[in-house]
Amino acid sequence: MPSVLLTESLALELGDRTGNSIPAHEPWPQDVKLFQPYEVEQILLPDNANCLAVQTFLKMCGLDFEVEQRSNAEYMSPSGRVPFIKCGAFLIAELDPIISFVNNKGISLSDKMDNAQKADMRAYMSLVNTVLANAELYITWCDKTTLQEVTKPRFGSVLPWPLNHVIVWQKRSQVVKKLGVLGWAHKTLDEVYQEVENCCNALSVRLGNQPYFFGDRPTELDALVFGHLFTILTTPLPNNRFASIVRGYSNLIDLCKLVEKEYFERTAES
Amino acid sequence: MGTVHAKDKREPYPHDTEQQQIHLDGVKVRVDKINVDGLSRTKDDIIIATVKDLFQAKDFQEVILCAQKVRGKLEGLGCFRNIGIFIDTSSGPGATPEGLEVTFHVRELKRIVGGVNTLVGNNEGSLAVGMRMPNLFGRGEKLHTEYSYGAKKTSAFTVSYTKPLRGSLSPIITGTVFQAGSEWPWSGYKQIERGLLIDFGFNSAPWIRHNLQWEGAWRDVSCLTRSAAFQVREQTGPSLKSSVRHILLLDRRDTAILPSSGSLVKLTQELAGLGGDVGFFKNDLCLQGNWTLLPDMVLQATLQAGFLTRISNNLNVSICDQFFLGGPMSLRGFNTRGVGPHKDGNALGASAYWAGGLHLFTPLPFNPGKGGFGDLFRTHIFINAGNLGNVYLGQEIPTSLKAYTKTTRLSYGMGVTLRLGQMARVELNYCIPVLFQREDQPNPGVQYGIGIHFL
Structure with a gap:
């Protein structure tokens, strides 16, 4: 009897997987939507970088999607972070889960790469995710001038008084707590800029003279780096030292220009 | 002499x-x-x-x-x-x-009175820790704080200060600061509400009580599970409601739970949108009449109706402001919130509803325990009807009203009710839904309800 039960439960699990989990061979649907906060008046530097990275990744894969801007995108997201995509009945939030979701459909930017390159790419992506993303959070929420002049007005723009003050304060304490756990909260601004400098240096060395990080074809790493660097370069902040550090690396700037030309200007024309 | x-x-x-x-x-x-x-x-x-x-x-x-x-x-x-x-x-x-x-x-009274008690709210039991400071400054002022934790993981906190004013209309001013959390698995969301309520109550005639209220509430709606309907997910996030409300209450019933005579009229009007980002005008009416036909045989008729309309395109109406219908204390024979628009199994609520009930209460057959424990019980047979749907003002009124009248829900059944003190009532019914729509969730068979407000 136990063996029969086991087979049954296995069959059930398999059935579940095919029934509920990501359908492997289903084509990319037409009505995929990417949800993010309002770009002009609401979105903040770290969120904008993540949203742009996901958009770039989907465009690099040649997948159609529509951007939907919602003031409550962050609350709608199943993980509490933006962006998230709605693909049929599935909701997938943030870049990494979206990458694996797309991979499950048989679409990948890195399938031609060998294992060593893949591991290399993963390492650099994790570098960007830890250093640049945390530096963006630090500038946005811990730097007093940026917090007062940029973060508060933008984050509170979609909220009625007095919630705009209360929720900004709530969100700030969440971010500070998170940075504290990661050991970033007690850094000085100069230390943060130094980290960014180191990260950009490492990326610049890896890129060298190639058009993309791994040769002629863009990868997930290119999408991620573009998302962060382009946002850093184009977001006006009271203190633009962040952008000027990035500007010091001409090959990274070239990468941004290339990705923008290939994937964003073309769609703007059509 | x-x-x-x-x-x-x-x-x-x-x-x-x-x-x-x-x-x-x-x-x-x-x-x-x-x-x-x-x-x-x-x-x-x-x-x-x-x-x-x-x-x-x-x-x-x-x-x-x-x-x-x-x-x-x-x-x-x-x-x-x-x-x-x-x-x-x-x-x-x-x-x-x-x-x-x-x-x-x-x-x-003593300066400070405290207690731990169990409460029976609407279909939920909870444990409450309370403290009362009666006659705080010598003029009948009262400070009341209470923390309660419910069986369904809802937690609530209230601090209220009441001051009776002098005058023939027995006016009372109450200020309340509250936090209440609630979960609505039938609609796939949970809600945390924090706010401030200022209430001014007075009598305009011996039996007519008015309450004028202002409420400012910060509501945080979030999805209960990953599988919540997208229509619910779209409404998540914080919102701020600032509203004025008028409640008119005329209660001539002999007792609140299982009355044998008297009638109740309650009319609530709420206008939200004075500040905040939520705006609507909401009307709610509740009528109840009780008649003793034969000794111990009481006929009760109840009618409830509500209508909510948006007042501006810039102001939202959240899912937590909508009307819902269905359940053991509302339209019996349906799941809780089981009537009206649903998506992926989640009730979305609607802007208008009506519900009516006709109940015939009698003592238990052969009257066991008469004059004592048995008097807490009643058997009843009932017929419930109602509808929940969206009614739009303007040119669409005729079409939406037509659809509304065509889709009346109806159920009937019988059961036993038990009175818990003078506050709550428990019902165990066998229900048979007769008229329902495809999107509804009818629940034929045995249904159990515990609460204060019943249809």
Whole structure:
């Protein structure tokens, strides 16, 4: 009897997987939507970088999607972070889960790469995710001038008084707590800029003279780096030292220009 | 002495007849003095204002009736535990020949009263820890705090301050700070509400109570599970409601739970959108009538209806403002919130509803435990009807109303109800839904409900 039960439960699990989990061979649907906060008046530097990275990744894969801007995108997201995509009945939030979701459909930017390159790419992506993303959070929420002049007005723009003050304060304490756990909260601004400098240096060395990080074809790493660097370069902040550090690396700037030309200007024309 | 002699001659039982003959309203008296004994922190001015009507009494009957009335008023102040009345002829300097002296013996409530109790709310039990500070500043003010934790993981916190004002309309001002969390698995969301409520209550006629309220509430709606319907997900996030409300209540029922006679009218109007980002105008009406047809056989008819309309395109209406229908305490024979628009199994609510119920309550068959435990039980047969849907104002009224009338839901059944104290009631019913729509979630069979407000 136990063996029969086991087979049954296995069959059930398999059935579940095919029934509920990501359908492997289903084509990319037409009505995929990417949800993010309002770009002009609401979105903040770290969120904008993540949203742009996901958009770039989907465009690099040649997948159609529509951007939907919602003031409550962050609350709608199943993980509490933006962006998230709605693909049929599935909701997938943030870049990494979206990458694996797309991979499950048989679409990948890195399938031609060998294992060593893949591991290399993963390492650099994790570098960007830890250093640049945390530096963006630090500038946005811990730097007093940026917090007062940029973060508060933008984050509170979609909220009625007095919630705009209360929720900004709530969100700030969440971010500070998170940075504290990661050991970033007690850094000085100069230390943060130094980290960014180191990260950009490492990326610049890896890129060298190639058009993309791994040769002629863009990868997930290119999408991620573009998302962060382009946002850093184009977001006006009271203190633009962040952008000027990035500007010091001409090959990274070239990468941004290339990705923008290939994937964003073309769609703007059509 | 002469009178005694005369009485003896006239009647064999002088004592009895004398008692019958005395008309209390014929005894002219004057209230010279009122003593209130046992006051320590209650302020004199409110006591004087409460008892001074007694000086108007002209004869002994008036004195007794008036003293009872004053006792009721003193109890109403919420400062005293028990009140005794003592009437004597007045003596001492300044006493008039027909003078009386009325003494109220009072015992003040303790400064601080606390308790742990279990509550039965609408379909949920919870544990509450409360503390009350009655008569805080000596004029009937009351500070009340309560924390409760529910069986369905809802937690709530309230601090309220009540101050009775002087005047014939018995006005009371209450300010409340609250936090309440609730989960609505039928709609796939949970909600945390924090806010401030200011209430001004007064009577416009002896039985008619008005409450004027302002409420500012910060509501945080979030999805309960990953599988919540996208239409619910779209409405998540914080919102701020600032609204004024008027509640009119006319309650002539003999008791709130399982009444045998009397009627209830409750009309609530709420206008949201004075600040905040939520705006609507909401009307809610509840009518109930009770008639005793035969001894112990009570017919109850209830009608509820509500309508919500947006007031501006810039202001939102959240899912937590909508009306819902269905469930053991609402339209029986359906799941909780089981009537009306659904998406992926989640009730979305709608802007208009009506529901009616006709119940016939009788004692248990063969009346076991009559005069005691058995009196807590009633059997009832019922028929419930109602509808929930979106009604739009303007040109679409005829079409939306037509659709509305065509889709009435109906159920009937019978069951047993149990009265829990004077507050709550438990019902166990067998229900048969008769008319329902495709999107509904009918629930034929046994249904169990516990709560305060029933249809």
